[in-house]
Amino acid sequence: xxxxxVLLPGDEVPSEYLPASSSxxxxxxxxxxxxxxxxxxxxxxxxxxxxxxxxxxxxxxxLSTDTKRxxxxxxxxxxxxxxxxANDLVIAQIHHSSPDYFHCMITPQAPHxxxxxxxxxxxxxxTRPMLKQGDLVYARVLSIGLGAGAEVELACVNPxxxxxxxxxxGPLNGGMVFDISTGMASRLMRASSSxxxxxxxxxxxxxLDELGKKLEKAGGFEIAIGRNGxxxxxxxxxxxxxxxxxxxxxxxxxxxxxxxxxxxxxKKLVSRxxxxxxxxx
Amino acid sequence: xxxxxxxxxxxxxxDGSASYQCPSTGSNILGSVNAPVELPGRRDALKPEDATIExxxxxxxxxAGVGERYVEGIIKTLLGRVILGREKGYPRRGVVITLxxxxxxxxxxxxxxxxxLPALLHTALLALLSASVPLSMTFSxxxxxxxxSGQIRREPSAEDAAxxxxxxxxxxxxxxxLLLNESQGSFDFDTWEKVRQRASAICHGTQLVxxxxxxxxxxxxxxRPLEGTLRETVEDQVYRDYNWKINAA
Numbered sequence: 001x002x003x004x005x006v007l008l009p010g011d012e013v014p015s016e017y018l019p020a021s022s023s024x025x026x027x028x029x030x031x032x033x034x035x036x037x038x039x040x041x042x043x044x045x046x047x048x049x050x051x052x053x054x055x056x057x058x059x060x061x062x063l064s065t066d067t068k069r070x071x072x073x074x075x076x077x078x079x080x081x082x083x084x085x086a087n088d089l090v091i092a093q094i095h096h097s098s099p100d101y102f103h104c105m106i107t108p109q110a111p112h113x114x115x116x117x118x119x120x121x122x123x124x125x126x127t128r129p130m131l132k133q134g135d136l137v138y139a140r141v142l143s144i145g146l147g148a149g150a151e152v153e154l155a156c157v158n159p160x161x162x163x164x165x166x167x168x169x170g171p172l173n174g175g176m177v178f179d180i181s182t183g184m185a186s187r188l189m190r191a192s193s194s195x196x197x198x199x200x201x202x203x204x205x206x207x208l209d210e211l212g213k214k215l216e217k218a219g220g221f222e223i224a225i226g227r228n229g230x231x232x233x234x235x236x237x238x239x240x241x242x243x244x245x246x247x248x249x250x251x252x253x254x255x256x257x258x259x260x261x262x263x264x265x266x267k268k269l270v271s272r273x274x275x276x277x278x279x280x281x
Numbered sequence: 282x283x284x285x286x287x288x289x290x291x292x293x294x295x296d297g298s299a300s301y302q303c304p305s306t307g308s309n310i311l312g313s314v315n316a317p318v319e320l321p322g323r324r325d326a327l328k329p330e331d332a333t334i335e336x337x338x339x340x341x342x343x344x345a346g347v348g349e350r351y352v353e354g355i356i357k358t359l360l361g362r363v364i365l366g367r368e369k370g371y372p373r374r375g376v377v378i379t380l381x382x383x384x385x386x387x388x389x390x391x392x393x394x395x396x397x398l399p400a401l402l403h404t405a406l407l408a409l410l411s412a413s414v415p416l417s418m419t420f421s422x423x424x425x426x427x428x429x430s431g432q433i434r435r436e437p438s439a440e441d442a443a444x445x446x447x448x449x450x451x452x453x454x455x456x457x458x459l460l461l462n463e464s465q466g467s468f469d470f471d472t473w474e475k476v477r478q479r480a481s482a483i484c485h486g487t488q489l490v491x492x493x494x495x496x497x498x499x500x501x502x503x504x505r506p507l508e509g510t511l512r513e514t515v516e517d518q519v520y521r522d523y524n525w526k527i528n529a530a
Contacts, residue, residue: 006515006520008419008512008515009415009416010416010418010419010454010455031415059415060515060519061519062519062523062526075523076413077290077413077519079296079297079411079412080296080297080412081315081317083317083370109319110317110318110374144369144370147372183522187525203525203526204525204528260522262528
């Protein structure tokens with residue numbers, strides 16, 4: 001692969017970087033927009049031509065092309081704020097409850113998102129979960145509304161099938177939440193969702209595999225990753241080392257996020273943190 | 282000419298941040314951007330389809346006063362032309378930019394901020410890029426002082442600016458448009474035209490006059506164009522953040 005192309009806002013995407021196949025329509029991801037340029041010519045004969053289109057970047061970052069989906073997007077800085085997008089999985093915190101909805105916080109200083117009282121798997125008026133202020137839910141962004149100031153709607157259930165799809169959606173009981181950067185969250189998502197065994201981990205992350213191996217004897221752990229830069233960890237199976245193991249996992253993830261460690265250093269960090277917390281592996 | 286030095290994403294809690302060392306005044310400027318955030322009581326803004334931009338300039342040692350309000354207005358107007366406030370998630374939300382001036386020669390109370398203005402603008406731009414706020418283009422700015430003999434001096438110190446005949450701040454977009462022109466003192470149009478050409482050469486490294494030996498000489502005096510320096514700063518940070526991806530490929 002050639003060296004990655006870094007674009008700044010206003011830069012045009014060079015045509016040789018566009019995916020070659022023309023059968024499927026080109027999908028534009030975050031950080032790109034399509035501008036039409038009127039022809040700069042003055043002759044009347046060319047005025048009948050269609051205006052030419054250019055793709056320009058609106059954010060700074062690496063241009064990433066996905067030839068399979070025929071998609072283009074800009075990978076921007078990992079510390080940016082999360083902006084809700086339909087079908088993203090997020091960890092939301094209940095702020096307050098109203099007759100029809102739970103009002104949840106996805107990111108601080110952003111308007112509350114609404115989560116229907118009945119949009120949980122198998123929920124009826126009698127069996128709906130009674131969530132209190134501060135409780136956590138793992139939810140999918142259902143819609144982000146149209147126009148300015150629209151409300152973001154979350155759901156813990158697929159409205160078509162009535163089941164929690166993908167699995168694990170719903171209230172998160174116990175455990176602890178750690179803040180990570182949004183870039184790290186999407187890396188963890190890719191690392192944990194891929195099934196294929198690779199030598200050096202997916203997206204440069206081996207920390208989850210490593211922690212899983214080391215904590216297997218202690219009872220393993222559960223993890224949920226929200227695209228909004230939150231990660232929930234629960235080790236309630238681990239018995240008396242549950243708290244220690246939770247802290248260890250959180251410490252590993254936040255340190256890797258902060259210092260951007262490579263796979264070898266991640267393995268070293270995991271061993272060091274477990275040793276410091278006196279967790280036997 | 283010493284190139285300015287800058288780092289991106291220096292603050293942990295802000296959505297985007299940048300620190301910028303201004304070589305001429307020695308000031309260090311720390312900028313942070315939070316966007317898009319909910320602004321209290323702004324739901325009925327004048328432009329409901331657009332983002333509201335708020336700029337705060339904080340001097341290091343004194344409470345903000347008239348001079349800061351004035352320069353905040355200038356920065357806000359310029360950024361309003363560059364930020365795409367209608368992108369997803371931005372309408373009716375706020376883009377809050379805080380610029381703190383740390384160290385260097387302090388600006389007197391009520392003084393215009395012209396000498397520091399390019400540094401403030403660059404810091405704001407880098408912080409916005411670091412926060413991934415959608416922008417239509419980037420820009421670069423410079424300050425020039427013209428003394429009594431008509432000599433143009435690039436990025437003067439505060440004393441030089443005080444004794445100068447006129448001081449000009451010009452900002453150019455990455456596409457070459459003149460985005461901002463703030464001038465102070467007495468000058469005629471010929472002087473301004475010379476100032477504009479010099480500023481354009483500083484920002485973009487090319488002059489609008491036909492290429493001859495003169496252009497090369499000007500570039501030697503001004504060193505690398507500012508735009509290139511800013512771009513390199515951003516690229517460095519991108520390469521650092523995506524180390525894992527680039528190494529894997």
